[in-house]
Amino acid sequence: MLSELKKSLRKLLKIxxxxxQIQLGFYGPVNAGKTTLANRIxxxxxxxxxxxxxxxxxxxxxxxxxxxxxVTTNNxxxxxxxxxxPGIATQVDYKSFKAFGMSEEEAKARAREATKGVIxxxxxxxxxxxxxxxxxxxxxxxxxxxxxxxxxxEARGIPMIIVANKIDLPEANxxxxxxxxPQHVVVPISAATGENIEKLYEAxxxxxx
Amino acid sequence: xxxxLDFVSAETLARKGSAEKISFILDKIKRNIIVVLEEAxxxxxxxxxxxxxxxxxxxxxxHGIEFYRIDSRAKGLREKIAEYIAGRRxxxxxxxxxxxxxxxxxxxxxxxxxxxxxxxQEEKKKKEGK
Numbered sequence: 170m171l172s173e174l175k176k177s178l179r180k181l182l183k184i185x186x187x188x189x190q191i192q193l194g195f196y197g198p199v200n201a202g203k204t205t206l207a208n209r210i211x212x213x214x215x216x217x218x219x220x221x222x223x224x225x226x227x228x229x230x231x232x233x234x235x236x237x238x239x240v241t242t243n244n245x246x247x248x249x250x251x252x253x254x255p256g257i258a259t260q261v262d263y264k265s266f267k268a269f270g271m272s273e274e275e276a277k278a279r280a281r282e283a284t285k286g287v288i289x290x291x292x293x294x295x296x297x298x299x300x301x302x303x304x305x306x307x308x309x310x311x312x313x314x315x316x317x318x319x320x321x322x323e324a325r326g327i328p329m330i331i332v333a334n335k336i337d338l339p340e341a342n343x344x345x346x347x348x349x350x351p352q353h354v355v356v357p358i359s360a361a362t363g364e365n366i367e368k369l370y371e372a373x374x375x376x377x378x
Numbered sequence: 379x380x381x382x383l384d385f386v387s388a389e390t391l392a393r394k395g396s397a398e399k400i401s402f403i404l405d406k407i408k409r410n411i412i413v414v415l416e417e418a419x420x421x422x423x424x425x426x427x428x429x430x431x432x433x434x435x436x437x438x439x440x441h442g443i444e445f446y447r448i449d450s451r452a453k454g455l456r457e458k459i460a461e462y463i464a465g466r467r468x469x470x471x472x473x474x475x476x477x478x479x480x481x482x483x484x485x486x487x488x489x490x491x492x493x494x495x496x497x498x499q500e501e502k503k504k505k506e507g508k
Binding site: 311323 | 420421422424425428429431432433435437441442443444445446447476482483484
């Protein structure tokens with residue numbers, strides 16, 4: 170009930186107050202391509218990449234902020250700060266990092282940082298104006314982590330777009346994401362190749378500002 | 379090898395605040411018990427559960443949880459008000475330690491949980507205080 174009221178109030182406020190600059194959070198499970206997307210946007214508009222990308226899970230273990238990005242689309246100009254969050258997970262086993270050639274100590278240190286990163290990302294839910302939920306379209310979208318992220322954004326009344334990432338891969342199935350979350354705008358893209366990225370900018374301008 | 383499942387009634391859960399509920403669940407999970415709650419956790423409670431789990435993870439003993447919410451909550455406003463007054467959130471939530479639950483997967487007509495049993499006997503005896 171309280172969350173319903175909060176959501177309605179947020180919608181009402183949005184009518185009167187359109188933000189000139191939004192704080193846009195990137196949320197999603199581990200290895201969905203959040204930092205690849207942050208790098209793509211940063212490269213497109215600031216001319217530089219900001220984060221390290223790798224196949225090792227939990228590569229992003231701290232919140233990374235990219236400030237004062239000005240995006241120009243057919244619908245005008247959009248100013249935003251991007252907040253790239255560590256991936257949300259319900260488990261962190263240091264042994265999984267050893268498979269990537271890390272020593273026991275390195276793997277344990279990474280696991281400790283990863284758990285802190287998840288906590289940090291959850292805390293940031295109270296500080297974002299809008300969110301891109303980045304999902305891997307080669308994976309099953311019906312996971313509890315995805316449902317929890319989207320449920321928390323809905324409960325807080327935070328506007329969101331679901332980004333069905335990795336459509337450049339042959340096994341990608343962005344329709345499965347659209348079918349799983351029909352109540353939300355879903356934009357299929359490839360952050361790695363830049364495919365459809367213009368559509369994402371337009372969707373952000375249309376739905377999140 | 380045995381697997382213990384604890385079923386917790388909606389009445390028991392209704393008597394607990396969010397923080398108490400989360401600590402109640404995690405206490406069982408850390409003793410390698412799979413918990414089935416007779417209610418759908420709220421999204422905020424799920425976030426709190428993940429946060430609390432991250433704080434409890436340690437390299438040797440506890441690597442996290444798997445959970446799944448099956449939600450049959452009221453959709454209309456009138457039903458929501460009735461549910462709020464009754465203090466009841468329809469649905470169930472399954473939570474277990476990752477060392478026991480391999481995966482919980484949603485199929486079109488049912489939810490499937492794959493459990494594994496690989497806890498060394500010595501460790502189990504130690505936990506049971508034998």
